[in-house]
Amino acid sequence: MPTYPTQCLVLSRRDIGENDRCVTVLTPEFGKRNFVMRGARRSGSKLSGATEPFTRLKVLIATGKSLDVVTQCEITAVYSGLRTSVADLAAACYLCEVVDALLHEHDDQSAAAVFNLMCHAFNLMQQPALWPDAVINATLLRLVTELGYGPRYDQCSCCDEPLDNGPAAFSASNGGAVCRVCASGIKDAIALSAEAVSLIALLASAGARTLTTICPPEKQAALATSAIHAYVQFHAGRIIKSAEFLHAVRAGRES
Ligand SMILES: [Zn+2]
Numbered sequence: 207m208p209t210y211p212t213q214c215l216v217l218s219r220r221d222i223g224e225n226d227r228c229v230t231v232l233t234p235e236f237g238k239r240n241f242v243m244r245g246a247r248r249s250g251s252k253l254s255g256a257t258e259p260f261t262r263l264k265v266l267i268a269t270g271k272s273l274d275v276v277t278q279c280e281i282t283a284v285y286s287g288l289r290t291s292v293a294d295l296a297a298a299c300y301l302c303e304v305v306d307a308l309l310h311e312h313d314d315q316s317a318a319a320v321f322n323l324m325c326h327a328f329n330l331m332q333q334p335a336l337w338p339d340a341v342i343n344a345t346l347l348r349l350v351t352e353l354g355y356g357p358r359y360d361q362c363s364c365c366d367e368p369l370d371n372g373p374a375a376f377s378a379s380n381g382g383a384v385c386r387v388c389a390s391g392i393k394d395a396i397a398l399s400a401e402a403v404s405l406i407a408l409l410a411s412a413g414a415r416t417l418t419t420i421c422p423p424e425k426q427a428a429l430a431t432s433a434i435h436a437y438v439q440f441h442a443g444r445i446i447k448s449a450e451f452l453h454a455v456r457a458g459r460e461s
Pocket residue numbers: 362363364365366367384385386387388389
């Protein structure tokens with residue numbers, strides 16, 4: 207059976223057979239893949255910890271007929287800071303679910319960039335931040351941009367006119383900010399202030415220091431978060447379930 211080495215980041219796992227697990231991973235060479243870990247559910251299995259989501263691995267893979275199988279495995283990072291609170295765990299699950307939804311298996315375009323983006327995000331999410339959603343929102347924006355459908359901020363994404371008087375709304379189906387004239391006729395337009403659109407644009411390009419120290423007004427932050435979520439969910443083509451959980455956890459913590 208031919209083998210190949212790779213690094214990978216575990217996005218999710220599911221049980222298969224009596225003792226096995228299948229992990230959905232992100233690799234820098236091949237994009238999203240599913241790997242079988244034989245015996246991972248047996249008590250005392252060394253592979254058990256390696257199937258945990260947000261774990262980074264160095265693996266040797268044997269090419270199977272339908273699914274590739276992990277034959278050697280070394281854990282290289284566990285990002286334990288992502289498990290210190292329910293909110294952090296929910297945030298990491300949200301990012302993984304979005305990546306899983308947006309990427310197609312065997313599509314290796316942008317694989318290295320997306321892999322590095324997620325590893326960088328997990329590192330940053332372990333650091334204290336004044337606005338925890340900043341890193342998540344920034345990562346989602348960079349992810350869609352890397353995949354070729356980043357939102358537009360400087361021109362109306364519907365009529366292409368410059369947004370000299372400020373944008374009126376944000377529309378996922380149209381591709382970003384929209385002007386006042388167009389906004390009234392767009393069903394999924396989310397009304398946003400120019401400040402909220404500027405915040406989205408800032409998140410898309412800000413460095414690590416800004417992302418951990420930025421603290422926008424609550425309303426602006428909530429609007430930007432809603433617009434970015436609507437944008438990625440539109441492109442994912444399905445409901446991102448962990449977003450609701452994250453929202454509930456954040457709401458509970460703030461009350
Ligand atoms: Zn317009």
